[in-house]
Amino acid sequence: MHMDEIRRELASIISAVKTRIDMEKRFGVDTITLSKPNKVTSLSLPNAVTQIETIETHVAKKPIGGKITVPTVEANGRSPDDALKTSGDQTSMSEKEQKIKLLEELRKEMMSCHKCPLGKTRTNLVFGVGNPMARLMFVGEAPGRDEDLQGEPFVGRAGQLLTKIIEAIGLKRSDVYIANVLKCRPPGNRNPLPEEIVLCMPYLIKQIELIQPKVLCALGTFAAQTLLNTKAPVGTLRGKFHEYKGIPMMITYHPAYLLRNPNDKAKVWDDMKKVRDFLNEF
Ligand code: SF4
Structure with a gap:
């Protein structure tokens, strides 16, 4: 040579x-x-x-x-x-392979987590799923019954609706990354407690740092309020871009809320079109 x-x-x-x-x-x-x-x-x-x-x-x-x-x-x-x-x-190793490796290391670290009482009652820890190179990352609230049983976020009815929302903006579920604020299911699907969020949040922060999405989309009250550190209701936060550590973040309703309030689907569609347009311009 x-x-x-x-x-x-x-x-x-x-x-x-x-x-x-x-x-x-x-x-x-x-x-x-x-x-x-x-x-x-x-x-x-x-x-x-x-x-x-x-x-x-x-x-x-x-x-x-x-x-x-x-x-x-x-x-x-x-x-x-x-x-x-x-x-x-x-x-x-490519950047993608490195991210896969580091995500897997994080997942292994979390598997034995019992920092909060939810570690005792979970069936499976629900880490996160999707493309490690995703430009768009969704953050939901916590696993429900189906997610707890399968160990994957957004696999129940709300998850099927999220898949449709993703496809509506021209992406596939495998194009994005999906994670929750809490990694273990609160019993009876009760709301996350503040102390549980505080203890679990470092894992989500690491996931976001590793994925480095171009856009975040917070689904529902708990994801929005946690990532923005605010008590403002999701209804007043949705529809516009906010920022999480320099990453543009859209707030919109949680798919589970949409199942109960289908009339608000149009608002989510409006929010998601803004996400789609942002990604198309980027
Ligand atoms: S919810 Fe989070 S902090 Fe609590 S046990 Fe599960 S992984 Fe650990």
Whole structure:
């Protein structure tokens, strides 16, 4: 391989490593795990950043056609050469594969959660479902009976209506991501308690940070009030874009409410057309 090609290849690997580190930082991770055959080591993110910046500087300085050697920076007993090879292995994963991996790690972490009493009464924890690269993410309230039994959000009658709403704006259910504020079913489908929301909310925050949707859509009172930190009724919040941590967020009625109040379907259709138009412009 020509030396210029090697340099371009190295620059591409370095860029991919930096993207991975940035994603880990945004996800709140402070160490990364690097694996080689028969060996797994951990590296703090500051150390990883220092290493990759040192290597990047070194590669950039080399004259075209010159011999490339990697600098001798040691961390956790590994040479930078090891770091490049290992990082190259890791960053061969696409962004989608990385998100799938991190979502799965989060799901595993949550499976044993008993931070609130709902952990004792659930049949299944309901994590979230959909496209990890989704541009549109829906946030509902909490699992109901069907969701608790199947371990998936929005699978009952309200879920079927949500699927229709999604299809009405030209998307498939598999295009979007769907999650709830609470991951375990409140007994008898009672309303979530404030303390349950406080304890469970960090999981939803991590899911949103990981998915990084272009638009959020909060379904119903609890999702809207929780994400906007307000007590305002959903009827006054719906129909316009708000913002959650810089992400535009539409508020609309929950599909379960629509099953009881079908006359308000037109309002939800109006809200969803705004979401569709926003996504089309983006
Ligand atoms: S509702 Fe949330 S905080 Fe409570 S046990 Fe389930 S996952 Fe944990």
